[in-house]
Amino acid sequence: MLSEAVKQSISESVLCWLATCNEKGEPNCSPKEVFTFNGHSELVIANIASPGSVTNIRSNPNVCVSFVHVFKQKGFKVKGTARYIANDSPEFDNYFPLVEGMVGNTFKVQGFIIVAVISVSPILAPAYYMVKGTTEETQVASAKKTYGV
Numbered sequence: 001m002l003s004e005a006v007k008q009s010i011s012e013s014v015l016c017w018l019a020t021c022n023e024k025g026e027p028n029c030s031p032k033e034v035f036t037f038n039g040h041s042e043l044v045i046a047n048i049a050s051p052g053s054v055t056n057i058r059s060n061p062n063v064c065v066s067f068v069h070v071f072k073q074k075g076f077k078v079k080g081t082a083r084y085i086a087n088d089s090p091e092f093d094n095y096f097p098l099v100e101g102m103v104g105n106t107f108k109v110q111g112f113i114i115v116a117v118i119s120v121s122p123i124l125a126p127a128y129y130m131v132k133g134t135t136e137e138t139q140v141a142s143a144k145k146t147y148g149v
Contacts, residue, residue: 001117002040006076013067020056034102043115046099048107057082071143072136073125080118086111
C-alpha cells in the first residue's frame with residue numbers, strides 16, 4: 001500500500017496530521033513531528049506529547065493521517081486502524097530504531113501509534129488541476145516566494 005512515492009513524501013514532510021475521534025465521535029486533528037513508515041503497510045508515529053490522540057485511539061482505532069510537502073504542495077492521505085505501543089511494551093524496541101535518528105536526545109518517546117494502512121490517496125493543491133502549466137517546479141517557486149525563502 002505504501003508505494004515508493006508515498007515513502008518519499010513521508011521522508012520529505014516535516015509534519016503529519018493525525019485525525020482521531022473520541023468515544024463520542026468528536027474529531028480531533030493534531031500535528032505529529034516524528035513519523036515514518038515500517039515496510040509497505042504501517043505508519044509509525046512517535047507519541048511525544050499526544051495524550052488525547054492515544055486516548056482516542058484506545059476507544060476508536062479508525063484514523064486518518066495526512067502529510068504534504070510544504071513547497072511542492074502535494075502529499076498523501078492515509079486511512080487505517082491504529083494501535084498504541086507504550087514505551088514499557090516489549091514491542092517498543094522493535095520500532096524505536098526507526099525514529100531514533102529523528103529524536104536523538106531532544107524528545108522522550110512515550111510510545112508509538114502504529115497505523116495499519118487501509119487506503120492511500122494523493123493530496124494535491126488545486127493549482128495542479130485548475131491552473132494550466134502548473135508543475136512541481138512552479139509550485140515550489142511560488143511557495144518560496146510566498147514564504148520569503
